[in-house]
Amino acid sequence: MKKIVVILIVIVMTVATGVYAQGEAVSKFFAKYAADESFTTATISSKMFSLITNMDVQTPEDKEIVDAISKLKGLKVLGKENSSDARALYKEAYALVSSKEYEELMSVRDKDKDMKFYIREAGGKINELIMVMGGADDFMLLSIFGEIDLKAISRIGRKMEVNGLEQLEKIHGHEKKKN
């Protein structure tokens, strides 16, 4: 009986960890290019997010943002500017995320840039948000994982001036939109 309980606990913990982890395909993409010095990278762990939530907040909007941040488990960004292979990188990343693992949420064309948003859900909650952006010279792949509130992420993106994330404000529920 004790052995069964231990096995059940291990299974539950493994599933719980897997639910809030980054998708496998995207992880491999990040791992492939993270060591390449020509790429811009940023990684934020859940520990950093939990420390951010200790900040003093002034407004209800800021409190909402901090509450949303407290539920995040990680953030990764991979990008390249002024690059002749931006389009090729975009196609490679797009091929990885447009798989059964992810559901397309929205696609946006803004001047010469294409942006696509994907989500991964489990148990009715969004546990990963992917943004893939490709232009003539620039490429970016952003992955946010944890328990995700799209509206709050959009506000965070606007405050932090992360190009593209403000587009999430156009989402109502999980409907797919094309601009």
Add this chain to the structure above:
Amino acid sequence: MQKFITLFMIFSVTAAFAQSKATEALQIKYTDSRALFFYNNTLRMLNQTEDKGYDELIKDIEKMKFLMIDKPAAFTSSDYKKIVTSYKGDAFEGIMTSRYQGKNFDVFLKESGGKTKGMVVLVNDSSSLYVLDIVGSIALDKVTSLYKAFGETPDIQSQIEKFTHGHKPAGKKDDDDND
């Protein structure tokens, strides 16, 4: 018995307040580095105008070392990666890493029993490496304020300059550098 108590007290103080070995190793390796070292009471002493914001900033810092290293021409990204590895070997966990156009900004945290015991911020730019090694804790939203306080607050800056009498070669201990 008295000898035992003395040794025990010395060991306890050392264990509680030890600065990072990786930081000390950097200071020894880069003998031309500039080092500023402060205990909490020294940090408070710098606040001659009794700026309450500054006191709030430093209240949980037990001691702090700020190292400014002019990188030799042979310093490469591999050298920086080795430094990062050395901090991880000192039980620091990377909570935020970023790289942009060859520059790095990394934050590391050391915890014990769920409490923050130390924090290291590394800033690596084209010509210099800056190390902020804090024993204790500081709210992450205050780290940039700390850099600004030392760099831009005229009163605190002049106090630092008087205190350190200008450029102090590494390896030469301050009166307060009692690790």
